[in-house]
Amino acid sequence: MQRFSGAIEDVARSASPSVVSVGVDGRSGTGVVVDGEGHILTAGHVVSRLEQTEVGTSDGKKLVAQVVGRNPYADLALLKVEDAKLEPMELGDSSGLRVGQFVMALANPFSSAVSVTSGIVTGVNRPIGGWWRFSLQNAIVTDARLNPGYSGGPLVDASGRMVGMNVAYVSNRGIAVPANTIKKSIEKMAKGENVKRAYLGVVTNTIELPDEVAARSDVNQESALMVFSVEPESAAKRAGIRLGDVLLKLGDSPLTSVEDLTGALAEEAIGRKTSLLVMRGEELRELSVTPVAK
Numbered sequence: 182m183q184r185f186s187g188a189i190e191d192v193a194r195s196a197s198p199s200v201v202s203v204g205v206d207g208r209s210g211t212g213v214v215v216d217g218e219g220h221i222l223t224a225g226h227v228v229s230r231l232e233q234t235e236v237g238t239s240d241g242k243k244l245v246a247q248v249v250g251r252n253p254y255a256d257l258a259l260l261k262v263e264d265a266k267l268e269p270m271e272l273g274d275s276s277g278l279r280v281g282q283f284v285m286a287l288a289n290p291f292s293s294a295v296s297v298t299s300g301i302v303t304g305v306n307r308p309i310g311g312w313w314r315f316s317l318q319n320a321i322v323t324d325a326r327l328n329p330g331y332s333g334g335p336l337v338d339a340s341g342r343m344v345g346m347n348v349a350y351v352s353n354r355g356i357a358v359p360a361n362t363i364k365k366s367i368e369k370m371a372k373g374e375n376v377k378r379a380y381l382g383v384v385t386n387t388i389e390l391p392d393e394v395a396a397r398s399d400v401n402q403e404s405a406l407m408v409f410s411v412e413p414e415s416a417a418k419r420a421g422i423r424l425g426d427v428l429l430k431l432g433d434s435p436l437t438s439v440e441d442l443t444g445a446l447a448e449e450a451i452g453r454k455t456s457l458l459v460m461r462g463e464e465l466r467e468l469s470v471t472p473v474a475k
Contacts, residue, residue: 192285192341193297199270202237202292203227203246203260203333209290211334212236212260213343214267215363220371221260221267222363223333224348225251228258236262237292250370254378255317255358256348259370270335273342275321275359278305284323285337286347286355290330300325300355308440309349309356318444321345321357331355379450379472382415383408383422387438390427399465404437405429420457420470430458431470446472 203212203223210227214220221236228234228248236246246260282302289295304322321336327350336345336357345357366376385406395403406428411417422428428436432455434445450472457468 188339189285189297189299192337192339193287193295196270196287196335196337196341197239197289197295198268200239200287200289200295200334201267202289202330203234204237204290209330210332211288211290211330211347213287213333213335213346214269215259215272215343215367216269216371217267218371219262219265219267220249220367221246221262222346222367223258223260224346225253225256225258226348227333228260234260236260237289238267239289239293239295241292243292249373250366250375252366252370252376254376255362255366257346257358257363257366257370257376259367270337271342272360272364273338273340273344275344275361278302278321278338278344278359280305283339284325284344285339286323286325286327286331286334287337288328288331288334288347296328298326298328298331303354308438308444317358317362318440319359319362321359323355323357324353325355326350326353327355377448377451377474379446379448379453380415380475381417381422381442381446381470381472382412383417383428384410385428385439385442388427394460400429400460402429402435402437405460406436406439406442416470416473420468422457422459422468422470423461425461427460428457429460429465431455448474 199214212221212223236244244262250259306319309317309320335343349356408426431445
């Protein structure tokens with residue numbers, strides 16, 4: 182037990198220089214240094230619409246940071262400080278995370294000593310939908326307690342590698358964005374660009390398909406999305422989608438839930454003509470839709 186405790190202390194001590202405070206005008210959150218060029222990752226809701234904020238290191242230094250990029254769909258924001266020697270944290274591979282794995286959540290909302298909580302991974306690849314600030318298909322869920330100010334802080338494994346970024350605490354569970362999602366976003370945000378998503382312009386809800394419909398060989402799924410609204414002049418409207426249509430597949434991706442549609446509308450889908458399988462009444466129709474950027 183003493184050896185285990187010492188190992189946790191070692192991880193916390195070695196990770197501390199990479200964990201900073203992020204806050205201005207009463208906002209208080211955490212950030213983590215992700216490279217040697219002064220880039221700091223934090224939660225998008227910590228900086229909100231700010232273009233500039235303050236960063237505080239564990240040794241008490243205060244630095245001005247510019248917000249250089251955002252991924253509002255994963256609640257990520259990338260900051261940059263100039264001419265500062267900051268120690269980056271290693272980004273791990275989140276694809277190997279397993280339920281039951283030990284993890285630690287680190288935070289430094291007050292630009293002082295880093296605080297730590299710990300727990301285990303209770304879920305991986307969990308969809309987080311519209312009930313929160315963002316929609317994420319592959320969230321990490323842990324039972325590590327996230328106190329106020331932990332948003333934007335790293336979730337690390339027993340080796341001190343960052344496997345996720347903590348963004349929410351709901352029903353006694355911590356929600357983290359996986360490191361592999363972060364890696365994809367950082368490359369774009371570091372260029373001063375915001376991550377975008379493809380957009381159809383429909384409001385849908387999940388419905389259970391009748392047994393006789395679900396069993397059809399050309400359907401073969403138990404649920405789908407019913408269209409409740411179609412925006413004028415939208416990609417959906419141009420494709421001929423109508424109120425009451427049931428959306429079954431976008432390309433090769435079955436649409437069994439709203440999360441499925443969100444996942445299919447990644448940035449790569451922008452401007453790409455894609456087939457959309459629709460049930461209208463008892464008739465199956467294949468439409469062609471070209472998602473737009475949002």
